[in-house]
Amino acid sequence: MYQRVTIGEGEHFREQDVSNLGTFPQVGDEMLTEDWLGTARYRGFATVKDGQNAAVVSTGAAYVNFRQYALEAAVTISLVAEKPLIAGQKRVVILAAQGVDDRPAPATSRDKTVEVPDGAGGTTTQDIVVTTSPYVRNVVEVAKLASGLSTQELDPVVPANVVPFCRIVLDVNGIVGDPEMLDDHRIKSVNDLDAIISQQGAVLDVVRGEVQALRNDLVGISGFLKSTVSYATLDQIIYDVATLKDVNDIGDTGAPYALDRLANDSEVNTAHPDFKGRVDEGLQAPYAAEDRVPLSLFNANDIRLMHQDKGVLFPAYDPEIGHIVHSTGQTAPLGGTVTQTMQLVRMHMTRVRIRYGGYYHYMNPLLWHPLRYQTDIVYRVWAQQAEAFAYPYGYYINRYPYWNRYWRYGVIVDRYVYSYDVWRKTNLTIQGVIKGQTWLQSQERYIPAIRLGLINWENGAEITVALCKLRADGSPDPEKVLQTVTLTSSSFVRYVRGKDATMTRFAFPVPAHVGREGVGYLTSVTGNVTVAMATGDQFLGGNYFESTDGNFFVGSITQDMAHAVEYCKFRATTLDVRLNNLSLSGGVQNVDINCPAIVPDNTGVAWQANSGGAWKTMANLPADETAPDPDPTEVFGVGTTATYDFRAFLTGNEWVMPVLELSGSERTAFRSDDDVHYISIPRSVPSGTTWAKVVVTATIPKYDAVRHTLSAKIHHGTALTTVVNPDGAPVIKPVPENNAVEVTWEFTVDPANDVYETHVLAATNNIAFPIAVSKVFSKVIE
Numbered sequence: 168m169y170q171r172v173t174i175g176e177g178e179h180f181r182e183q184d185v186s187n188l189g190t191f192p193q194v195g196d197e198m199l200t201e202d203w204l205g206t207a208r209y210r211g212f213a214t215v216k217d218g219q220n221a222a223v224v225s226t227g228a229a230y231v232n233f234r235q236y237a238l239e240a241a242v243t244i245s246l247v248a249e250k251p252l253i254a255g256q257k258r259v260v261i262l263a264a265q266g267v268d269d270r271p272a273p274a275t276s277r278d279k280t281v282e283v284p285d286g287a288g289g290t291t292t293q294d295i296v297v298t299t300s301p302y303v304r305n306v307v308e309v310a311k312l313a314s315g316l317s318t319q320e321l322d323p324v325v326p327a328n329v330v331p332f333c334r335i336v337l338d339v340n341g342i343v344g345d346p347e348m349l350d351d352h353r354i355k356s357v358n359d360l361d362a363i364i365s366q367q368g369a370v371l372d373v374v375r376g377e378v379q380a381l382r383n384d385l386v387g388i389s390g391f392l393k394s395t396v397s398y399a400t401l402d403q404i405i406y407d408v409a410t411l412k413d414v415n416d417i418g419d420t421g422a423p424y425a426l427d428r429l430a431n432d433s434e435v436n437t438a439h440p441d442f443k444g445r446v447d448e449g450l451q452a453p454y455a456a457e458d459r460v461p462l463s464l465f466n467a468n469d470i471r472l473m474h475q476d477k478g479v480l481f482p483a484y485d486p487e488i489g490h491i492v493h494s495t496g497q498t499a500p501l502g503g504t505v506t507q508t509m510q511l512v513r514m515h516m517t518r519v520r521i522r523y524g525g526y527y528h529y530m531n532p533l534l535w536h537p538l539r540y541q542t543d544i545v546y547r548v549w550a551q552q553a554e555a556f557a558y559p560y561g562y563y564i565n566r567y568p569y570w571n572r573y574w575r576y577g578v579i580v581d582r583y584v585y586s587y588d589v590w591r592k593t594n595l596t597i598q599g600v601i602k603g604q605t606w607l608q609s610q611e612r613y614i615p616a617i618r619l620g621l622i623n624w625e626n627g628a629e630i631t632v633a634l635c636k637l638r639a640d641g642s643p644d645p646e647k648v649l650q651t652v653t654l655t656s657s658s659f660v661r662y663v664r665g666k667d668a669t670m671t672r673f674a675f676p677v678p679a680h681v682g683r684e685g686v687g688y689l690t691s692v693t694g695n696v697t698v699a700m701a702t703g704d705q706f707l708g709g710n711y712f713e714s715t716d717g718n719f720f721v722g723s724i725t726q727d728m729a730h731a732v733e734y735c736k737f738r739a740t741t742l743d744v745r746l747n748n749l750s751l752s753g754g755v756q757n758v759d760i761n762c763p764a765i766v767p768d769n770t771g772v773a774w775q776a777n778s779g780g781a782w783k784t785m786a787n788l789p790a791d792e793t794a795p796d797p798d799p800t801e802v803f804g805v806g807t808t809a810t811y812d813f814r815a816f817l818t819g820n821e822w823v824m825p826v827l828e829l830s831g832s833e834r835t836a837f838r839s840d841d842d843v844h845y846i847s848i849p850r851s852v853p854s855g856t857t858w859a860k861v862v863v864t865a866t867i868p869k870y871d872a873v874r875h876t877l878s879a880k881i882h883h884g885t886a887l888t889t890v891v892n893p894d895g896a897p898v899i900k901p902v903p904e905n906n907a908v909e910v911t912w913e914f915t916v917d918p919a920n921d922v923y924e925t926h927v928l929a930a931t932n933n934i935a936f937p938i939a940v941s942k943v944f945s946k947v948i949e
Contacts, residue, residue: 206232207330209264210354214333219341220247222262222333229264229307229330230354236266238307249313250337253707253724258337259322261312262346263329271300315722316710317640406944423853424946436846436924444843449868450940451526452931457837458751459552462762462829465745465814472744477677478830482742482817484678484735486615490606491731492706494664494699498622499726501630502692503600507717509691511633512646513593516763516828517583518549521774523785524757525799526839526937527579528869544570545590548581551761551833556590563590573790577799580790586680586765587649595651597631597691603643603720604728605687606709611767611823613735614650615678617688618670620662620699620729628656628694632673637685642712642720645689649679662699662729670731678735680765680826687712699729737824742817749776749811749836756806756838756934758785763828770819772827777812778802784816788825805935806838842930845940849887852921852947860948861891861914865927866941870899870908874936875929879912883923891916907941923947 172187174180211227222244229236249260278294285291312331314323325331330352336343355363405424412419412426419425419434427434432446444450467475474481545556545563548570556563566588573580617632636647652673663669687709700711703725711727712720749755758776766772772788783802787794802811817825845865852858863879881891893912900909916923925945931938 206230207327207352208354209330209332209352212238212262212264212332212348214262214335214346214348216342216345217243220250221245222335222342222346224262224309224333227264227307227332229266229332231264231266231328231330234266234268234305236264236305236307238264238309242309244309244311246311246335246337246342249311250341251316251339253316254339255318256316256338256724257318257320257343258316259314259320260335260337261323261325261331261349262333262335263310263312263325263331264307265310265329267306267308269303270306272302272304273300274298275301277301315640315642316724319639321640405946420851423858424944425847425850426942426944427847428942429940434848436848439846441844441926442846443840444845444940449942450843450845452840452843452934452937452939454837455840455934456751456753457835459833459835460747462760462827462832462834463747464829465747469744471739471742474677478828479677480744480815480827480829481677482737482739482819482824482826484613484615484737486733487736488618488667489612489614489732489734490708491618491667491670492701492727492729494620494662494729495701495705496664497700497702497726498697499700499728500695501600501602501619501621501690501698501728502624502628502694502696506599506693507601507714508596508598509601509645509689509714509717511595511597511635511648511651511689512589513595513648513651514587514589515591515593516765516826516831517585517588517590519583519760519762519764519766519772519788520548520579520581521760521762521786521788522579522758523577523774523799524803525577525935526757526837527577527799528937528939543567549583549590549761552835571789573792575794575796578786578790578797580786580788582766582789586682586767587647589646595633595648597633597689599629599631599691599693601689601691601714601717602728603687603689603712603714604709604730605637605641605643605685605712606706606732608681608684608686611680611682613678613680613823613826614675614686614732615735616672616674616733618667618672618731618733619690620664620669621659621671622662622697622699624656624659624696625694626656628659628692628696630654630659630673630696631689631691633689633691634675634679634681635687635689637687641685641710642722643687643689648689649681650675650677652676656694659696664699667731670729672733680767680823682767701727701729703727734822737819737821740818740820740824742824744815744817746813746815749813749834750809751836751838752809754805754807754809754838755803755811755836757803757836759835759837760832762832762834764788765826767819767823767825770817770823770825772825773816773818775814775816776802777814778804778808782814782816800935839934839937841932841934841938842928843938843940845925845927845929845943847925847943847945849922849924850945852923857949858947859915861916861923861925862911862946862948863914863925863927864909864911864944865929866902866907866909866943867929868907868939868941869936870906871931871936872899874932875938876932877910878928879910880926880928881914881916881923882926883916883920885920887922887924889917889920 172184208230209227213225214222217223223241225241226238249258251258276296277299279297280292280294282290283293310329312323312325314321320336331349334347334349410426429446429449435446436442445453471483472481473483543563544567569584571582631653633651634649636644638644652675654673660669660671706727711723714720749758766788773784774786775782775784785802861881883889891914894915898911902909927940927943929938929940
């Protein structure tokens with residue numbers, strides 16, 4: 168060790184010297200442990216079952232903060248208290264070694280010299296026998312770290328100052344299977360490490376052999392390609408490589424080719440004064456005229472609707488109690504003086520988007536999205552005009568799997584499968600005594616109110632109820648709140664056991680939709696309030712929770728709040744709701760509706776306009792995948808009628824109906840322009856390339872040779888001011904992609920310039936046959 172005690176002849180030991188005899192080796196050993204083992208490591212502790220309710224842990228050692236702790240005798244760990252009581256529930260228990268410093272060894276006798284009076288006013292020494300501990304030990308105590316109850320196997324949180332060594336799963340019968348030793352923290356011996364290194368060396372030898380074989384194969388392939396591949400094949404390979412690069416958002420700088428599939432405007436020079444178009448799943452003609460407003464009711468006082476003042480289209484209903492839990496005579500404090508603060512995140516309705524008209528004649532997600540799991544579909548599809556969501560771009564990438572699209576010629580229906588999400592994040596803070604109640608919801612319903620059985624309260628008390636979804640462990644999730652409401656003591660009603668009407672009703676501003684899932688509510692109380700309680704066997708469908716610190720919950724399966732959950736029972740199962748008219752000076756040709764909505768299973772919304780004296784459906788939600796392709800001119804004809812009556816036709820059943828949030832919607836009636844002008848960002852020619860030609864290929868969907876005109880040009884030179892026109896007429900080739908064509912132009916350019924800019928111009932002589940560009944490819948030829 169790097170320190171040792173020294174003493175010369177005749178020198179006396181001090182107490183500090185004696186202490187250093189023990190501490191110097193200990194410090195040196197800890198430094199050696201830090202260098203070789205680190206912390207949170209263990210050896211031994213082999214664990215086996217002792218029946219179904221206990222486990223035996225053998226001897227071993229743990230290293231915590233580089234200090235060694237020992238378990239010198241096997242111990243039996245009882246798991247009776249951690250066993251679940253309800254079938255189907257599980258709990259995970261982690262056994263961990265916890266170090267205890269300086270535990271005294273068993274006492275023994277020692278002689279000790281002490282001073283005693285000599286009877287003559289002085290002192291003398293005398294040897295006596297004392298009982299003392301001759302040394303101390305660093306020992307291991309086995310700690311049980313238990314998770315909450317859940318139908319899933321959820322591991323508990325492991326503190327930083329213990330060493331986990333065994334994982335045990337419990338159900339109502341006791342230990343499931345055998346205890347699982349946790350090898351991540353086990354100390355590996357030199358022999359173990361030698362075996363691992365030998366295995367890795369063998370793998371590397373195999374890899375070296377495979378690499379050499381691949382090199383040999385590449386030599387053969389290279390020779391084969393040089394003798395067999397045609398220029399046409401190489402051109403196709405170049406196009407495929409350009410496609411793969413664009414799909415994966417890899418830039419084209421320095422490459423002799425470039426492809427823009429117009430998934431976004433990153434490769435479009437939208438700032439150029441000659442640019443004209445809308446980049447929206449391709450380059451489309453801009454709007455020549457538009458009317459963009461929120462959806463609104465034609466009759467705001469329609470008695471068939473409720474909650475119009477909250478900006479929603481909500482069919483009228485009567486509240487009915489869905490389930491109720493009455494007290495069994497017990498009570499519990501719902502409020503008190505020890506308060507916590509909890510942050511809530513309010514969820515909002517997700518959106519549907521309906522697009523109808525000849526303008527939408529080719530858009531298809533397969534033509535434009537990058538790798539499916541990387542598409543931020545919330546921004547791409549559901550963002551409204553100039554809208555910025557609460558989270559930065561990219562947060563919603565994992566929402567892509569929940570997007571459904573129905574696409575037909577002239578109709579696009581986009582829908583999100585969940586009713587609520589946090590696209591617009593609203594933070595709420597509640598402060599008080601925080602408790603909760605959960606239950607399993609077996610059917611889709613709307614919940615207009617929660618009722619609580621309040622026994623007594625002090626004046627000025629206040630209760631906030633927040634309806635929410637549940638975490639994976641079954642506890643209320645404050646980051647997924649659906650609705651909140653707050654009442655003061657003046658609105659409380661004293662509960663009488665067994666009487667529904669005496670429960671205090673907490674009515675939400677707008678009923679919240681819940682699916683077939685776990686649901687719960689949080690209560691935050693200021694002031695002293697007492698709530699009636701029921702024993703656990705009174706209500707087996709949920710659990711009662713108390714918050715310990717405003718973040719975590721402790722659940723109970725033996726008691727529940729006295730409460731009731733109301734459901735909406737709708738008065739009508741079909742409802743035609745007039746909305747304000749679709750209007751546009753000069754005529755409506757197309758419509759785009761972007762609306763927060765809830766459309767439960769077995770319900771539907773038909774968006775209809777009155778055309779030719781009859782209500783005609785533009786789109787159904789959910790869409791019928793088996794329906795024939797619609798005629799996008801059936802409703803709006805050639806786009807010359809300025810006003811149409813407009814409605815939403817709702818269908819459902821007595822328990823679920825569609826709901827629309829009009830205040831957060833956007834309805835655009837528009838007529839398209841008749842031309843587009845695509846301009847690429849400047850493209851750089853690879854260094855050292857002597858280029859003489861540029862080839863440009865544009866894909867034009869639904870091409871009509873009679874009505875559509877196409878042209879292209881290249882800008883290059885200093886400041887891209889030199890204009891080059893094509894060498895001749897373009898080559899037009901049909902492709903099997905929505906009746907599209909590929910139009911190819913060839914240009915002769917000045918090799919002295921090394922940057923070029925692609926321009927593609929397209930126009931239609933009849934907006935009933937709209938023009939668009941779905942992608943543009945260019946390459947330079949030496």
